Amino acid sequence: MKHKHQQQDHKGTGGQQGKVRAKKHLGQHFLKDENIARKIGDTLSLEGYKRVLEIGPGMGVLTKYLLQKPVDVYAMDLDTESIVYLEEVFAPEHQLNTGRKEIFKVLEADFLKCDLHAIFGDEPFAITGNYPYNISSQIVFKALEWRYQIPEFTGMFQKEVAQRICEKEGSKTYGILSVLTQAFYEAEYLFTVPPGVFDPPPKVDSGVLRLRRKENFTLPCDEKLFFKVVKTAFQQRRKTLRNSLKSIGVPENIKEDAIFGQRPEQLGVDAFVSLVRMLEQEQ
Incomplete structure (x- = not known):
């Protein structure tokens, strides 16, 4: 339609x-x-x-x-x-x-x-x-x-x-x-x-x-990557982030961080920002 x-x-x-x-x-x-x-x-x-x-x-x-x-x-x-x-x-x-x-x-x-x-x-x-x-x-x-x-x-x-x-x-x-x-x-x-x-x-x-x-509405991370990570994570919302974010390429040295053992619905905005910053630092 x-x-x-x-x-x-x-x-x-x-x-x-x-x-x-x-x-x-x-x-x-x-x-x-x-x-x-x-x-x-x-x-x-x-x-x-x-x-x-x-x-x-x-x-x-x-x-x-x-x-x-x-x-x-x-x-x-x-x-x-x-x-x-x-x-x-x-x-x-x-x-x-x-x-x-x-x-x-x-x-x-x-x-x-x-x-x-x-x-x-x-x-x-x-x-x-x-x-x-x-x-x-x-x-x-x-x-x-x-x-x-x-x-x-x-x-x-x-x-x-x-x-x-x-x-x-x-x-x-x-x-x-x-x-x-x-x-x-x-x-x-x-x-x-x-x-x-x-x-x-x-x-x-x-x-x-x-x-x-928000008064401060710019994120302290790459905003394009933020959008990509959020959308990718929720496309397989029942999986842990370790599995749902495979297509983005999570470096081996941070894969075992506790945040990757969570599902996307468990993360608030600040946690997603932290996740994106972690990925940025490894790129």
Whole structure:
């Protein structure tokens, strides 16, 4: 399935259901609870940035609360019907009537493929939204690539994905997404959203989280090797690191270190950093 047929879940209706046709083949679930939309908008601290990128605005149930804040708002969607609707409902003249001076732009684009530098230059920006389940992990991975410009990332995921991102070591759900995200951001699970607030309701609960970039978000090791080690280790998570990291080539003289007798889910971010530094010193 192409991204265009994925990045459409959980669109807001803003109480005006029917304006944008729900497309069954896109698996759309329209958020209809105004209070939850407001709460998601309020997850943003607005500290360290003046621009917010909303992914998957749909019919603008979250967008309208973002527009009440003193930030430039960029609403990005793949659904042409949603784009047309947003441009009509939130037209520039409407913004002038409210006295709003900040920028508002509607962008028809695929977040996973678009050049964010073309939109934001070198300026910092936050990301929020009601993310499509199918590609939510990919959205986080791309955000991590842009971590130098993204001080904050909030929004709604499938509950188990949101929990996994925030999970600590020692848990069976702790994995690649947990380690890589928490290496650079403080991850906080905020609240659970039941299926009944969507139309049609999904089969699972949703969860809202907030990621705030750490004050010092550069690692004291080779970051590319860090990503490689974490991903390789969890690809065979039931094996000890001594076995799962064979493809990377662990030198014989450090193979017997106690850390290599552990499984990846037992290591926190700091332990993975120590592991990478150990490997670096032997290269």
